[in-house]
Amino acid sequence: MSARVLCIGGEDHHLRIPFLLALGERGFGVTAAGTGDPAPFFRAGLEFISYRFDRFLNPLADWTALGTLSKLVADVGPELVQSFDTKPNLLVPLAARHLRVRIVRTINGLGWVYSSRSPLALALRPIYCALHRLAARSTAATLFQNCDDQAFFEDHGMVGRGSSRLIPGSGIDIAGFEEAMFARQPPAELRKALGLGNCEVVITVTRITRQKGISTLLDAAALVHKARPQVRFLLVGPRQSEGPMAVPQSEIDRHAPYVTAIGPRSDIPALLGLADIFAFPTEYREGVPRALLEAALAGLPIVATKMPGCSDVVHDGWSGYLVPPRTPDALAARILDLLRERETARAMGARAAELVKREFGLDLTVARYSQVYAELLDPSLRSASDQHPRRAVAQ
Template sequence: MKAPHLLCIGGVDHSFRIPFLLALRDGGFRISAAGAGDPSPFQQAGIHYHPIHFARFVDPLSDWAALKAISNLIADLRPNLVQCFDTKLNVLVPFAARGHADVKVVSTINGLGWLYSCSSPMALALRPVYRTLQRLADRWTAVTVFQNRDDQAFFVRHRMVGRGGNVLIPGSGIDIERFERAAATGPSPAELRRTLGLGTSEVVMTVTRMTRQKGIPALLEAAALVHQRRPGVRFVLVGPRESEGPFAVTQAEIDRHAPYVLAIGPRSDVPALLRVADVFAFPTEYFEGVPRALLEAALAACPIVATRMPGCTDVVQDDWSGFLVPPRNPRLMAERIIDLLRDRIAAAALGRRAAQLVRTDFNLEVTVARYAAVYDNLVRCSTRNGSSAPESTLEHESCAPNVTQLGD
């Protein structure tokens, strides 16, 4: 039997999924990829990559062009399966595939995104539009994968899934061996401290986009409160700002907190950087899937303070594998950061438990096996039902994935 062909479509950060795709290829799938990101990492990995431009924010003309480009790509490649990530793509791809009954679409909901993380008039106005589009897209989606239970419950409650199957597969998977190799071969903590001018300061680190929805203003307020009580602490902010458009915090907002706050922009050596952190703070107000940055910090055994938001609560169990605080509560975040800095023994125990959780529940091998089970099931159903199968093969009960088996 010919190896099933999987086309995986993602956004600008799609290259993070290369280890996932390589593992699927090793497991017997033919792999192609498409998206809005840099093609060179895919080319270096030996994965056929097809650039598709689509705007991150609302742009009807760009979205229509992307829809046509995806439809043409599916027609050219004729994959058995199309896997999509990204809020917008989870709507566009099923519509693009609806004329290809033999192509099965798997959509992964990796968070609810900007629409539900922002209370602007535009976001509020677009929410009912999105729900309607998602219900329509579900007609041509074979399986919807959720990364956390909150999002799964939200979609079920609002009847945004139903025709196809839906499963829970926590996170996108962390390649533990690759992460540890990057940490070991990257710059040493001493070298990073020297080049960043940190000296012997205690370091609180975050890795995220420098936007308001990611909670950066609240973290800056927390940093000021910590500075009043522990003036030797430095906050290191890792992640892009200039590319984040109107939602980005300004450089002036960050500069007001110099020198105890240092923004170093996006970095490719995050595994090594995390070895410098005494505490990892994750102040997000964004409706995440399961944040990769949080998983990597946990794998590095960093003591974590995170907000009580969907996705974060899947990684951090309060007072067991870190601390959880309400979003937009800089006072309590500052208190928890200071608690971790004061009691290093307790902080280290929290970090060890978080690392073990990632190794057990979020490692790449487990995640790939769960996705492969979904894909294999769809391919078997498609073969059994033949080319005349309905557009959603999961209308047949035997084709529906086992939610408990995949998610627990």
């Protein structure tokens, strides 16, 4: 397979570098385009093109991005374009609708518009549905990371005539992650550097926004602190880049005795290695959160919210616990349960790791994507599993 594939994402597109490299190993010519730092792509030997769009609501910037993306696709001249993330999944099909190119979009979560209860989000939903229906007209295949999102799109007519496939998660480089775990800074040194001492640690890796449940987590941390004062909560992820959605630093500072926010980090495997529990209080409709896959692979028991995507990784009572979103009491109670019942916590962490290795490995994910691409580029290769494309699951 020598077809050129242009993969377009947003600012976190670098997290897909292992996926892009694996596509290249399968014979595809891969070019990446994104809005983040190009350096990781160049270090990996990947061709990368920078472009710009506004992550937040900005019609003028979105209109400009349409023209930029249209020119980008025309200049690269790929046989197939793969888009990821909310804005690119809308803009790319619209920008390339006049070009002879097959477009595949991956719905990795429905994001703020479909998760927030704010008046603005509720007002935007019909507009986003209409835009997705329009984008679907130019889309050859829509891929979903969880069945809840697939059902939502199909029930609302947002798939169009293209095929609909379920491919769980974005794939995680298991060998690479485990190598990073073994090569990490010794936990004792890292604990000392972070001022954690011998405390029990609950870690959260996510954007520091209200929609990601950080306010709920802070309230839960206060409850845990009252019952178990030696516990420390470690928040890892960007805050300053999150604009109006960011949790104010002053709100975090009120919990300073037992909560430490350290910003975005590149040593996530090492940080997970020093933790006892992973908490993920999101209020978003997630795809399959990479943070959960990495936490599970690190053998951590997880307490997450009962939201689409989270339940694909956390099986309640088996590999962790699920609690309703926006319920700090329930979140705190499950964290305390795991801290008190260490054998149960270890067993859950081991099961979570085995689940990820079995169902979310990068090799399996890339094989599924490659199958979809091959069938679109050569319809004679279409498998029997795609005879009913509206409910097909990539094998």
